[in-house]
Amino acid sequence: MIADVSGHRPALHLENVRRRYGGIVAVRSLNLSLAQGEFLTFLGPSGSGKTTTLRMIGGFEQPDAGSIWIKGERVDHLPPHRRDIATIFQAGALFPHKTVAENIAYGLRMRGLQKPEITARVREVLAVVRLSGFEERYPNQLSGGQKQRVALARSMAVRPAILLFDEPLSALDLSLRLQLRSEIKRLHEEHGFSAIYVTHDQSEAMALSSRIVIMNRGGIEQVDTPLGISRAPASEFVYNFIGESCCMPLVASGGEVRDRQGGAIDLKLHTPPREGEWRLYLRPSRIKMAAAAEACENSLEVQVGFVEFLGESYRYHLRAGALEFFCDNPAPHMPRSEIA
Ligand code: ADP
Ligand code: MG
Numbered sequence: 001m002i003a004d005v006s007g008h009r010p011a012l013h014l015e016n017v018r019r020r021y022g023g024i025v026a027v028r029s030l031n032l033s034l035a036q037g038e039f040l041t042f043l044g045p046s047g048s049g050k051t052t053t054l055r056m057i058g059g060f061e062q063p064d065a066g067s068i069w070i071k072g073e074r075v076d077h078l079p080p081h082r083r084d085i086a087t088i089f090q091a092g093a094l095f096p097h098k099t100v101a102e103n104i105a106y107g108l109r110m111r112g113l114q115k116p117e118i119t120a121r122v123r124e125v126l127a128v129v130r131l132s133g134f135e136e137r138y139p140n141q142l143s144g145g146q147k148q149r150v151a152l153a154r155s156m157a158v159r160p161a162i163l164l165f166d167e168p169l170s171a172l173d174l175s176l177r178l179q180l181r182s183e184i185k186r187l188h189e190e191h192g193f194s195a196i197y198v199t200h201d202q203s204e205a206m207a208l209s210s211r212i213v214i215m216n217r218g219g220i221e222q223v224d225t226p227l228g229i230s231r232a233p234a235s236e237f238v239y240n241f242i243g244e245s246c247c248m249p250l251v252a253s254g255g256e257v258r259d260r261q262g263g264a265i266d267l268k269l270h271t272p273p274r275e276g277e278w279r280l281y282l283r284p285s286r287i288k289m290a291a292a293a294e295a296c297e298n299s300l301e302v303q304v305g306f307v308e309f310l311g312e313s314y315r316y317h318l319r320a321g322a323l324e325f326f327c328d329n330p331a332p333h334m335p336r337s338e339i340a
Contacts (some may be wrong), residue, residue, distance in 0.1 A: 045214030
């Protein structure tokens with residue numbers, strides 16, 4: 001039995017969970033706890049082990065080693081239907097020949113609920129996802145977004161200890177994705193369920209999560225709040241993966257800074273780099289452009305290459321020696337002369 005110092009059992013606990021496929025390590029020794037009511041997101045590039053982890057939690061995949069606990073009960077030897085969870089997949093996976101009401105009722109009947117209770121719960125969850133009145137529709141009479149809301153209602157109806165989401169919005173177009181994302185956020189705020197969410201979309205992870213787990217090559221790079229991840233990335237990988245970044249490979253030698261081809265770079269830093277090779281990273285949104293004559297604390301003299309209009313801002317592509325990078329400026333006004 002696993003409990004924290006206050007005696008509360010986490011909704012989910014993973015201990016040294018591992019999974020390989022032949023020679024490929026899909027998930028390497030994962031340790032993690034999900035508090036009750038927490039919304040935890042696995043975020044990472046394709047192939048980083050997110051789905052494999054989710055499938056092991058759901059019971060669709062066996063770990064090679066380690067243990068999985070739901071509310072203090074060890075479950076890694078149990079089949080999916082014996083675990084107190086419900087999964088929402090990318091494409092809702094509704095039964096096509098059952099109505100909306102029958103789709104939701106199915107899992108409740110499986111769990112042995114009686115008819116009046118089932119009817120009440122179907123009505124309640126349809127109201128929760130704002131689909132009251134859709135009881136008798138068939139899946140092919142629903143839009144993509146409505147289908148996903150039914151899938152969500154169906155999962156919530158069984159009141160599982162944990163809701164698992166595997167990229168539930170990735171098959172929808174942008175406006176619907178944003179709308180449903182807010183809907184999931186609202187439902188979590190109002191109902192406080194515990195959730196594990198998998199996505200490769202960082203804005204989705206940022207908007208929804210209590211905490212984010214950044215995955216890379218089957219391992220955890222960082223676990224933190226969305227703000228913590230974006231303000232204090234724990235590794236070079238996380239810095240590059242979250243938000244946009246520009247990389248400047250530099251060599252500092254004898255008080256001078258050069259690009260890796262040996263070209264001189266007019267870089268003045270508040271804290272000059274120590275001797276050696278460096279990769280200096282910048283957020284393009286944090287770079288400020290100014291005329292060469294203007295004094296700045298940290299400055300780099302550059303030439304402007306070309307400019308892209310991005311709708312809300314202008315992206316300036318810049319050069320300094322062999323370095324190429326870009327920055328975003330809200331306005332297009334730039335002096336044509338040298339820019340620092
Ligand atoms: P993600 O969901 O982050 O894209 P996955 O968990 O699907 O990543 O995959 C992690 C790694 O395991 C990848 O290298 C993938 O190719 C491999 N993998 C996943 N499922 C299988 C499988 N059934 N057979 C062989 N390799 C697999
Ligand atoms: Mg996946």
